[in-house]
Amino acid sequence: MTTASLRGGPEPSARAAVVSVPVVTSRRPWWRTHTAQRHIFGYTLLAPAALYVLLLVGAPFLFSLYLAVSDANVGDPVAKFVGLDNFRAAWEMETFWIALRNSVIFLVVAAIFKTLLGTSLAFLLLQNFPGKKLIRGLVVIPFTLPVAISVLSWKWMYDSQFSVINWVLSRLGLIGTYGSASWPVWLGQPELALPACIAVNVWRTFPFSAIVLLAGFTAVPLEVLDAAKVDGCSFFQRFRHIVTPMIFPILMIGFLFDTVFTLSDLSVVYLLTQGGPANASKILPVLAYQIGIQAGNLGRGAAIALFLVPLLLPAMILVLRNIKRREW
């Protein structure tokens, strides 16, 4: 069984054909050629999505770029160009660096846990066993709850006094009683606040990782696996050489989108701690929101929020390249 053909993609000659369109099409008008028709068809399919995001994200994005280099604030509708002042202002802020560091920690730690939990969950759910549907249904619940509200219930679970987590730990004798030094205050201790926020993020998104993986696994045609089995490949060989390459694009896409979502999501931290105590859990989106929106410095807020982009760019390019290399 060849997997090479499954990777799809055009043969090199197809690309050459694209370039040589006008030359080859001497007999028919160019728009009647196969290639041209394919292109027209393709761009027609592509247009709605491209236009939608271009108009509703692209244009506003340019506007925010303009905000970032202007002294725009809500007090004065007329903004003037200030160059990189806003970025410099951010660099001068101690809080900005704390927020940047926290954002990176948040992303990396959350990604590690999500990958571990998501992969093992997906593997378990791939098996057949009685009650599978029920368990699958239960496990995806965290992801289906609206984040703004489920975070509120976590806030209640982390409550300094009525924390249900502490109640259990205390009864188990793992921590002291309320008021004692060993009673953890999840959102109040600088060393616990960020991990507590990360835990909520992991809790609500590991089912997502598992679903993406499951979808990927199930997309692998069974014949391919069967054929490999017949060829005497072991489970891990099959996984390594057939499943992984095939689901790699889906995997990477899930990973990328989750990365972006995690980095730009402010609701968990904003609703749990507002970035406190004393900035211990401040992340960039929260800081941008507080400076840009709540204090009205649109320009500086935009500059801080845009810092996320260079932060993401390297990882993104790396991954997208990788997909490309495997695909094209």
Add this chain to the structure above:
Amino acid sequence: MAPKTQREKAVRRNLWIYAGLTPFVFMAVFPIYWMVITAFKQDPDLYRMENIPFWFNMAPTLKHFETLFYQTNYGSWIINTMVIAFWVAVITLLTAVPAGYALARLRLPGAENIGIAIFMTYLVPGIILFLPLSRVVATLGLQDSWWALVLVYPTFTIPFCTWLMMGFFKTVPLEMEEAARVDGCGQLGALIRVVLPVSLPGVLTSVIFAFTLSMQDFLYGLAFVSPGDQKPVPVGVPTELIRGDVYYWGSIMAAVLLVGLPVAILYNFFLDRFIQGITGGVVK
């Protein structure tokens, strides 16, 4: 002798699986269980430290559900949420599925860059987009109507689902499509009759994500929709059940469960469908 060991083996295997799943189920379900219990508790029951949090120390009450249905617009919020999610899913499918197919399969010049550009839009954080978008929303006359959210949510579902569909389309063997063309289907015919059915799991996954992602927003809803009867659940609950520094915990928990659990069940149905979908699609 042999069948018995076979069965024993199976049982042992299942036990291992259950053991492996237990922590996951616990992790996912414990907070949910706790929310359910809280939703039925009387307020004073919540504020006594000596009370056991996992059970009723006072008679259970339906008061929080009453508050939700009789004193807020919760009914409208649920309907709004569902209708918004529906339209977002429709827009997303109509745009992302063809786009994903075009990018994955049609060898368009510049496809790669267009794909990356579409992805990039997902990178732009909502906190800076919502200001310019609020102008767009107002210009279109959608301010303070949930249609504003139908307009805006596809900005994050389209990039996501386009790439998701790209991934799915790439796993469809090229031969299948070629065979369909040989059988006399046009390009569109091959897409609709052969590729789409095989990619049904992908399409359903896209629907699921469009649905969920549109329930994960808070900021856009907050900024664009303020009338009480136009809000979706994720905006309505925190905006009307937190009053000053008073949290209506019972009602908050009730609200999240009433919308979260049905969606979870729906999910499970979809998850099943797409697993069947793929095997069925390929075998045919």
Add this chain to the structure above:
Amino acid sequence: MSDLRPTDSGSLTLNRRKFLTVAGAGVAGTSLLTMLDARQAPAQIKGTTLRILQWSHFIPAYDTWFDNKFTKEWGDKNGVKVRVDHIPHLELPARMAAEFAAGAGHDIIMNGSSILTRLYYKSLADISDVYAASGKKHGGWIPSAGPLVEVEGKQYGIPMFYILLPMLYRKDLFDANNLKYPDTWELARVAARTLKPKGHPTGIQFSQCADANLNWRSLAFSFGAQEADLSGENILIDSKEMREAMRFAKALFDEGMTPEVFSWDDASDNRFLASGVGCWIHDAISAYRTTEDTNPDVFKNTHIALEPAGPGGKRVSTSAANVYMIWKFSKNQPAAKEFLTHFLDSGKEGMVQSRGYNMPYLLGDAVKPMPVIGSDPKMQILQDFPKMVAFYGYPGPFTTPIQEVVNLFVLPDMFTKVARGQNIEDVMKWGVAEYRRIFSKHKRA
């Protein structure tokens, strides 16, 4: 049973616009014109729609009254359709920014705790006329009201009411331990020191939340510390008194609190009191009200004290301000102004409906006995607060840089750092640098 449901909304914005283009009332640029508008208003505003955005009040019944009765009755009388929308006060700035960017939205917008009037004034209608006329009618404004909404001698907002954060203490615990009631911060500290070992600590938020911003300012200002001078230009936090206040807060924390205060938000101290644990808290009377509902025994023994005095006998109560503004883009300014005037005239009823929450900025309404709080034996003391009320920036005005200082929680962070054991001088250096950075940024702009 109270009804939280806001008034039914229809999409009447278009009708309103259409009407107004006909009526030609939307110009309202110069103050002369706006004054004329205000005079002619009743006839002119007939048939318009007025849209108001405000918070969800602590008291659900207040919103019911406001949405379904108060605004409706006024609307019926004047032929105006009034629609009220609610979002939480902490998110009002985001919504306000969105409406600013869109150049469309509500006619009247409210701010609570974060007062953005001075920040947005260029986009707000000058309503000095309403401010002046109502002040005259009701015996003048309390001195701290003006600076909230004033820019270059003009008022761009109407301070409608403020929320007090008094001392709420457990009289039973105090009596049982022969403690004097917390009339000064020192007495409050002694009480916490005595009662913490008995399982009844105190707590004030050492965290990033609105209450922390208010409470630590009350303490610091009562200790004689100041935030900015009257011009609002010069930072005054670097003082002996501020150090004294931080030292005191550290001691209060060490002796009388548990580390949970680092995680607290605005609602935590309510629960702390309601659970019967806290010996005293410094919070809005919502804490008092929730306790009434959730723990009647504790409620019975919870009493309200005057703002505690600092070492010099000074009492400054930093309160959560509430201000109503009219967007310049509003095409319905005459009706909006008419409504705000009516709202100010009804201050007393607002106090009744809010069960004593809404404290008046108008001196005429602050005369004893005040509604609700004047007749409740425990709440009577609140009537003595108007003369000690202050807002952010004290004694200076609530300026734009102060706004940012508040939003970034600089002052509570200073207290938090000290409580966590950092050296006071280092913290002061950090705090002053933060203030300077923010102030200079605004000067540059």
